[in-house]
Amino acid sequence: MIPTNPLHSQRGASAVQVSLGMAVIAALFAFPQFVESPYVLHMMILFFLSTLMGQSWNIIGGYTGQYSVGHAAYFGTGAYSTMILLTTKEIAPWYGMWVGIAASVVLALIIGSICFRLRGPYFVLASIAVAEIVRGTALNLTDLTKGAEGILLTDMPAFKIGQTVITDFSSKVPYYYIALVLALMIIAVTWLVQNSKLGYYFQAIREDQDAAHSLGINLTFWKNSALVISAAFTSLAGSFYAIFVKFIDPSTVLPLDLSVQIVLISIIGGIGTIFGPVIGSLVLVPLSEALRSNAIAQGLINSGLVSEESGIGIFLKEHLAHAHVLIYGILVVVVILFMPDGVLGYFRKMTAKKKRGEA
Amino acid sequence: MTFSVLMQSIISGILVGGVYALIGIGLTIIFGVMRVINFAHGDIMMVGMYMTYFLFTLFGIDPFLSVLITMPLMFLFGALLQKVFINRILGTLPQNQILLTIGLGLIMSNTAMLAFTSDYKILTTSYSSSSFNIAGISISEPLLISFLITAAITVGLYWFLLKTDTGQAIRATAQDREAAQLMGINVKWMSILSFGIGSAMAGTAGALISPTYYIFPQVGSAFTLKAFVITVLGGMGSIVGATLGGIIIGLVESVAAVTISSDWKDVVVFSIFLLVLLVKPSGLMGKSRM
Numbered sequence: 001m002i003p004t005n006p007l008h009s010q011r012g013a014s015a016v017q018v019s020l021g022m023a024v025i026a027a028l029f030a031f032p033q034f035v036e037s038p039y040v041l042h043m044m045i046l047f048f049l050s051t052l053m054g055q056s057w058n059i060i061g062g063y064t065g066q067y068s069v070g071h072a073a074y075f076g077t078g079a080y081s082t083m084i085l086l087t088t089k090e091i092a093p094w095y096g097m098w099v100g101i102a103a104s105v106v107l108a109l110i111i112g113s114i115c116f117r118l119r120g121p122y123f124v125l126a127s128i129a130v131a132e133i134v135r136g137t138a139l140n141l142t143d144l145t146k147g148a149e150g151i152l153l154t155d156m157p158a159f160k161i162g163q164t165v166i167t168d169f170s171s172k173v174p175y176y177y178i179a180l181v182l183a184l185m186i187i188a189v190t191w192l193v194q195n196s197k198l199g200y201y202f203q204a205i206r207e208d209q210d211a212a213h214s215l216g217i218n219l220t221f222w223k224n225s226a227l228v229i230s231a232a233f234t235s236l237a238g239s240f241y242a243i244f245v246k247f248i249d250p251s252t253v254l255p256l257d258l259s260v261q262i263v264l265i266s267i268i269g270g271i272g273t274i275f276g277p278v279i280g281s282l283v284l285v286p287l288s289e290a291l292r293s294n295a296i297a298q299g300l301i302n303s304g305l306v307s308e309e310s311g312i313g314i315f316l317k318e319h320l321a322h323a324h325v326l327i328y329g330i331l332v333v334v335v336i337l338f339m340p341d342g343v344l345g346y347f348r349k350m351t352a353k354k355k356r357g358e359a
Numbered sequence: 360m361t362f363s364v365l366m367q368s369i370i371s372g373i374l375v376g377g378v379y380a381l382i383g384i385g386l387t388i389i390f391g392v393m394r395v396i397n398f399a400h401g402d403i404m405m406v407g408m409y410m411t412y413f414l415f416t417l418f419g420i421d422p423f424l425s426v427l428i429t430m431p432l433m434f435l436f437g438a439l440l441q442k443v444f445i446n447r448i449l450g451t452l453p454q455n456q457i458l459l460t461i462g463l464g465l466i467m468s469n470t471a472m473l474a475f476t477s478d479y480k481i482l483t484t485s486y487s488s489s490s491f492n493i494a495g496i497s498i499s500e501p502l503l504i505s506f507l508i509t510a511a512i513t514v515g516l517y518w519f520l521l522k523t524d525t526g527q528a529i530r531a532t533a534q535d536r537e538a539a540q541l542m543g544i545n546v547k548w549m550s551i552l553s554f555g556i557g558s559a560m561a562g563t564a565g566a567l568i569s570p571t572y573y574i575f576p577q578v579g580s581a582f583t584l585k586a587f588v589i590t591v592l593g594g595m596g597s598i599v600g601a602t603l604g605g606i607i608i609g610l611v612e613s614v615a616a617v618t619i620s621s622d623w624k625d626v627v628v629f630s631i632f633l634l635v636l637l638v639k640p641s642g643l644m645g646k647s648r649m
Contacts, residue, residue: 337444
């Protein structure tokens, strides 16, 4: 079979692909046994978290074509629910996260019932407005959220799975496994969505709302379904972030910048594909971390390109770390102008061209 | 709360609203002509603010006088953005246009952060905090001057769009791009012109508020959001609407700050925005385009 569109050709998976996938998953589970560097584990956790966030957005943005630029609202709701319950009522995060999910689903249904009447740019603007209202509320309900001061987590209760009790949360390993499971879960959910009737409804809405409607697809219902799934997992990402970083405030878990970053993970990788957000995270996380940790500035100095004492060297060392978001900006401009199907789509097209050339 | 406090907040609301109107007009011209929502609008304004700041600190040029330099420079900056980036994505998916302008905005704000650090800069002039009293109501002098300049620029822009050939060509392009092209109007050139004008308006607004506002790299996003609220409220693409919308939002903010609390004013503004989107997405002046 010759796939007509290289982006949507992965309906089934071959035996080779399945065994390759299994091998990768096994390697990821074994990874902390061989690598002990907390920094590497930290990077891996950020990668899993980014995949979770990007993939969650992908369900509403990529598959259903509704570009929500307000996903920080769900992320923040998850983070705040978990954190408030944990710090004030000592409710463990693995129960608190369900409250976060429930709150996010309710929020998603409210937002959906308001915003899904609007289309295109108006929907984008409405989603931003709602997220800003949530942020403003979190900033001002100081009794509950401590406002701009933020919430700091000092105590972590013991985590029981069956007979094993985990009390040591100073190590990155438990977070590694939680994040890995979450990332695998969202990939599985996306795969299920893509290969079910649900996914066909979503994609029909993305391709042509009016045609889908005339075929009897209830637009509001299916758009809301997509948003609820997306919001629940974004909320989960927020809950995880809160207990992983142990500090949240409105400017880290609810800003517009976060909503934009969530969108860009999918856009850069390739929207509406299972591996798009994974590729996007693979590109973005190391680049942005390298800038943030000053590795790039240090690298330029070590390689002898820029002298450490020179004005440029000092300037780069001092300031480059603050501009790690710059990379998001440059990448998205490049991707939109030159690779509208994302990195994944670009390389698929390239290989398809090559194959055609050879044949 | 006394009557004079309310009056004062109404007056300062209208004065600030004038500058908001200028930001909104810039956004609405760009949307009207190209159907592109410019998410980098606030960041373009930020560039104007820094320009004014450095003209003042390095050359001692008064911020209100510097408008004469800022406006043409920002026009060129906008025209360049249009020529190099925006023109390539006209007619593609609206989502891609939004993402491209978001990306450009991120590049601008983060480059500003690299170049000038994220420190807050304050432009202090001899009249920054001076005000005068009329019937017991004090009126801020820089706000009044900026309002008057805004009014002059808005009138000038109206005249340009209504009376000159180029202005009419821009309006024709906004009404129907294809028909305008058939009539021999160079629509690509009109797009460059309107993005230039839109940026010049945003940059000028930045120059005008710099004596009364903090200058920092991330200042843009708050104003981008405000610009959306203003243009949607007035009706996307309507200049009269944007002027009205700017003044209304200025008023709402200022009155909400004294009657409710200044912490909640943004929430109030966005709630009104959402309400307008729901009840009348075409806005106050939605029908008449420009």
